[in-house]
Amino acid sequence: MLALSTAHDTALCDVLAAHGAPAWRARQLRRAAWRPQVSSFAEIADLPVALRQALAEEIRFSTVTVAGESPADQGLTFKLLARLPDGATVETVAMETPARGQSGRRSTICVSSQVGCAVGCPFCATGQLGLIRSCSAAEIVDQVRAAAAALTRHGLGPVTHVVYMGMGEPLLNSEATIESLRTLVRAGLSARRLTVSTSGVVPGIERLATTGLPVTLAISLHAATDDLRDRLVPLNRAYPLEQVLAAGTRYVTTRGRRLTFEWCLIGGVNDSLEQARMLRNLAREAHAHVNVIPMNRIDGSPWGPPSPAAARRFLAGLDGVRVTVRDTRGAESDAACGQLRAALERRRELRADGTLGPMKRPGAPGSRHAAGS
Ligand code: SAH
């Protein structure tokens, strides 16, 4: 079935023509698709009723239904459980950042690119799932539409940024990722405000560079030596640090974008001053910004965030480099990638068809926490 978000103009026009509707209605449909208040063809008031019904039979208005919503961070963050047409579920997060100092307000959506992930980083809840399947471009774009609608419902938005930092490895699903990026740009988002985060898929980084889109690239480094990175990001055995860094540098040279290095800071594992010093040198060389994310604990891993003293020592070792410490947004509601889904499954609240058991529904009264923890 055609998906409205990613259907080509010709395909949309063919369907319209088959129902005697003019081609200009395609533009009307695309606009309606991004109206947060509209969630089905039936609600597109400026279409003839018969056409609304006909389109609903041939085109999927959205590939995502919100199966659950979990607010956090005093109502500025919403974690959504997005159900896909086959019942698979992924997580999507919407975060509102109020204007502060010179930086304006932001509404950032974090999307999943795959159901599960094959890379298997031992600190990541999604990695524990293994790869179930990749998302289609429409499923990625529709997460943004669903999250944008959720923000509007709460009086927030509109969306300014999209980051591919949810479940999955976007560059092991690079064609769908690229198609979704193009679709988001066509819908009016600036490519510079789209960030693809990768664990270091070298051919994927190269493919992304060929698109001509000035998308921001974030590389999940987590270790500054191959020995340690082989353990933390198993893909490092296929694409060692030197190759990943070279691909990142080539990307920024061709695209003229700043590189970001992400570092999930794990107590006693990658928080030594020695690693910090090596990271500082790599970041200086690549003119990269460093994003430090204290590890969120996950089931089945003895690892966790560093002690405050170790975190301070690590950050002090990064002097001279632009560093942000990511606030663990949504920590109240099973924050990190894959954790909401894992928590729900554990409690058997997530049925095999992706629907939720007896718990909150979007907008249900008194439903503060999806995972209830
Ligand atoms: N697969 C891609 C994008 C999704 S993961 C990648 O690895 O870059 C997005 C980010 O979430 C990564 O930087 C990853 O390190 C981080 N992450 C995963 N599990 C985490 C955890 N338990 N605590 C903190 N950050 C985590």
Ligand code: SF4
């Ligand atoms: Fe996959 Fe990224 Fe999780 Fe690693 S951190 S298992 S690459 S989703």
